[in-house]
Every structure is written in structure tokens, then in C-alpha cells.
Amino acid sequence: MSKESMLAAIRIALKDVPETETPKDTVVPRAYLTRLETSLEERLELFTERIEDYKVVVHRIKENEISANIEACLQARAAKTIVIPTDFPDTWLAQGFSFVQDENLSHQQLDESDGVITGCEVAVAQTGSIALAAGKYQGRRAISLLPDYHLCLVFASQVVDLVPEAFEKLEPSVKNRKPITFISGPSATSDIELNRVEGVHGPRTLEVLLIV
């Protein structure tokens, strides 16, 4: 009932809009940037600089160094129990840790783990952001949310220059009804006298392996 009366009220409110007008009649000027001419090196440099602005540590490594770097990162934090998505390759894992595949782990189990390792769908140089879309090596949303430490693998080919490119790349994920999370640094608040505090509810530490 409310639906019909709300729609009716809207139509009355819009009586100045010609009845024949459709959304197409409002032209949206899109003169903003959607592409940049950059080299891969420039792009990766900007990405690194921008994500470091959020106090994220970035390690630039080669593909055959993934496992060694995972080991080093986890050791540095004395992390033991680490959650990984079910499709995470064994070959990247290191000895001496307890890796738990997310076979429907409870929120409690995720909360009690020391950290999580995921990949990402796309990363944005302009804003230093990474986006997860429940795609390859990304897992479901809760696994990158509850553990206090998030180690994220970003492949050089996944980095785009601009925000518009990222949304374009994510379009298939949305159309396939995947949830999407943009992460730009660890969680933060400025609610206490405008002092930025890293880490409120999400992972308090975000670390990136940039694979070139």
C-alpha cells in the first residue's frame, strides 16, 4: 500500500518533469579521467607510495619468493595459526605454521586465529586501495575481517592506475553477485580529538606482498 502511495506522491512531486522524459534525457558529462598513460614501473611505484601512506608495509618480491616472504612475515609477528582460503596454493605455504583452510570456519575460530592470507581482485595505484571480490585466493568476507592481521598478495598485473578502471574490472564480479570489499589501509578512527588511531574493528595490521 505504501509502495503505491509513495510512487504516486513522487509522480505528483515531479509534475514539472515532462511525462515523456526518460533517464536517457539527462546527459551525464564524463569528462573525468578514466585512463592514464603510465608504465608498469610508474604504476607500481605510485601504488606502493600511496598504500604506504596508510602505514601499510609493502614487500616487493618475485613469484618464486612468495613462500619465503610469507614465512618471514609470519615469523616477524610470531603468528602461528593462519587462515587461508580453500583455493590457496600449497606451494606458497611455509613450514612451521598451522595453516587452516576456511572450510566454513566459525566466526569464533576466525576470531581466535592469528592472521589471514588472501589474494585480491584488483588494486588501485591512485588511491592505494586493494579490492577483494570473493574471487581467486580471496575467500569469503569474514576471513579477511576477523583476524587481527591481514597479509595480502597483489600481483603486478592486478594493479590499475585509476579508480574508474577498478570499477570497470570489478563489473563482472558484481554481475556474478560477488560481494566486494575495498580495503585502503588498516581500519582506523579519528573520533577521539581527531587523532588517527589505526585498528579499531578490522585487522589492525595490513601487510602487502607485491609480486612483480
Added chain:
Amino acid sequence: MSVKLPMFEKTAPENVQNSQLRRNLGKVTGAIRVKRARVVDEMPDWEALRDAGYALKTKVLRNLDTYLLELETSVTRVGGKVHWAQSAQEANQIVTDLVKSHGATEVIKVKSMTTEETRLNDALAASGIKAIETDLAELIIKLANEESSHILVPAIHKNRSEIRELFIRTLGEPDLTDEPANLAGAARRYLRKKFLTVPVGISGANFAVAETGTIAVVESEGNGRMCTTLPKVLITMMGIEKIIPTWQDFEVFMQTLPRSSTAERMNPYNSFWTGVHEGDGPQEFHLVLVDNGRTEVLKDEIGRQTLNCIRCSACLNVCPVYERTGGHAYHSVYPGPIGAILTPQLIGIENASSLPYASSLCGACYEVCPVKINIPEVLVHLRGRAIKYKKDHGTLKDKLSPEHLGMQAVAKVFANQSRYESAQKLARMGQGVLAKEGYISSLPGYLSGWTAMRDLKTLPQESFRDWWRKREGQK
């Protein structure tokens, strides 16, 4: 449920006197202003993004019925359920019934202006349901039993030692220091338990995509991710104007919102969900579409642009009036310049007739607005409506009151103006006229009432009026 608000000019001086508020506000608005300017200046295409944002919102508003139906179809297709609510009460009732149907006695909430507008928490409480606010600032305010004073940083009127005392008293954390990280840690421990156990989450929406049914929540702390990911049931309440046409359009708003709002290139977390995702997140999703006065705003061809607002709060941080008075003086969930134009339109000009005067028409708000709402234009337009209302409905006393004469003076001049070309021109005109009437020497419009009413002796060294004079003198 329109309630007449206290007159802005009656309560603003009290707030101007509160020096903690002034210090905090000054610090916050000043710092955000500088940061925002920095991240906006690095964008070569900023103006193009504002133009696109304005056009997209205009497109949606002019075709709102079509887009709402498209959104309903999309959300339904992806497994969500859409509810329509004409009034705040109706929206609250829908949410309350949904919560009750799951037998829940607690819900976790991520900050949402719309649920504040409808006073959802009170409605839930009346049915024995406790709403747990999970934004740090909201938590502080809730625990202190107060109202928010800033859209973005609602607790800026509280300093760290006040927060420490509050947490010691209410969260049972006796060993807290007043280090911000320590205080945030206390909130993390308290809320983590709730996130893991409460079965129903409630959120607002920054955007809803008509084409795909995707909802977006933009935030910093991670509580938004918690509330929209962990509960079994998710209920989102949104104003009907929050629609954007397509997924691609995020490329505009996800650039302008973070930079205008928290003055960051990107805020820490943005969550986008498209209905129910199997095996990932809430398995039941409800979207409540709320009108609550918005069609009244839509009806007014000049006021309509107010609905472009993406609640970034950039206009608050540049507003000289807001900086001096703080948010509480606006007596509404929407403070600052946006509040001055939105509230009177939502609840009726007769209930908030002084709010359109809570501005100097300096035009700074228009300049920063990422969706190009011409706030000064709407303010002047609403002043005209307030005057007309008083003329038609006022008592003799109203008609003889100095405010009324002042308003009439404005009305007379603006009546001759068919179109207001620019905010700057308006500002000059408004001030000039009032000075000529000999009625106001320094403050435009209704604000002049301030000088007449309170004993000035108790004001801090620099009263609003002094400050204003000095400021004007410097120009």
C-alpha cells in the same frame, strides 16, 4: 510526527559559550579543511567529477519512480526483500517487526543518518530491543546519552579525558589511560563480543545501484563490515534518494565522497553487497525504502537539489556559522549548511523557520559540495518560504517582531529578483539590504536575534558577533 524545533538563534549562543566544543570543533574543522584541500587539489579532474555527480543525481531525482522500481526488481532478483515506508513510524515498525520475527533482543548497528532521522533506536527500545551503536563516536554518544554534533565525527565535542571517564564508568574498564589507541582498544573488546553473537545487523546505505541491486557502505573503523557481514540477518534502511543508476557510476562517487568526507584518497573500508551471497555473510537481506518527507523536498523545484546530498559533511567543515555554534544548535540529525536546508524541507518550514537563517550566505559550502548543491540559493529560497508562511499564518506579534521586519526586508528585495545568479552575488545583496534597513549591523537575517537576547557579559572573550565583525573587517 513533525515537532517544532527550538529556534536556532535561541540555542546557538549557549553552544558558542561552550569552550570545549569550540576548541574541538575548531581543531576538527580546521584540520579536515586543510586535508581536504590537499587531496582535492591533487585531482586534475575534480570539477569534471562534481559535474558528473550533479548530473547523475539529477537524472535519478527526475526519474525517481522509475529508478525505485528498477532497484526493487534488482534487489528482489538477487535474493533481498524490499519494503516501502512512507513515514518514519512506518519504517521503524517494519524494522521492529523484522527483528521481532527473529526473536532478537539486540541488534548491532552501523552509523546511519536515516535511522537517526527516524529515531529507530527509540522505536526498537519501546519494543524491548536494544540497538548497539558500533561506530566509536556513536558508542561514545550513546553511552553518554547525548545527541551527535557532526555528521562525520559526531563526538567532536568530547575530549579524551571525558571519553576515558565515560568508558571507565560504562564499559567496566578501570585501567584505561586517555591514549586514543587505548580508548579505541576498549571499544574493540567491548564490541567484538557483540559482533560475534548478535544475530541481526542494521545499516544505512551510502548508495544503492538500481541496475544491480548493490548496496554500498563507506566507513573507516570496520564496524560497517562487521555489521553487514557477520549477522544472520541484515536490514538496511535508506532514504529513497540514495539511488545511483549503474555500477559504473561508483567511479564518480567513490572518488568524490572519500576526499570530501574524511579527506582521504580512499577511506579504509567500502563494502558492496548484492543481495544474499550464498555461504558468505547474512543469509537474509531486507531493504527498507524511506520517504519521510523527501517527496516534499522533491516537489520544490529549487529545493529538489538538496536530495543530491551524499552526506559527506564537507559543507559543515567550511561553514563559519557551524564552526562557532557546533552541531547541537541545529537541533536536528543534519547540522551545518546541509541541515539548514534539509531539515526545514523535511519537517516543514513552519517547524524550523529559523534554520534557513543559520548562514552568512558566504558560498563556501557550495564551492566544496561534491554534488554541486547550490546551498545559498536554496537557503534564500527557503527564507522566502518562511516569510510567506509567517505572513500567511503568523500572529500580530509575529508580524510586528523585528525578525519579521528583517525577513520582510529580505523578501522585498528577493521578490524583485527572478533568478539568483550566483552565491557570491546573493551574499553581497543579502548583507547590503540588511545593513540598509539599519536592523542588522553585522549578522545577516535571523542571526541578529543573538545580539538582542542574551546577556553578552557571560559570553566568552570573543563573541560570535565580535568575531564576525573582525572577520568582515579583514575582508
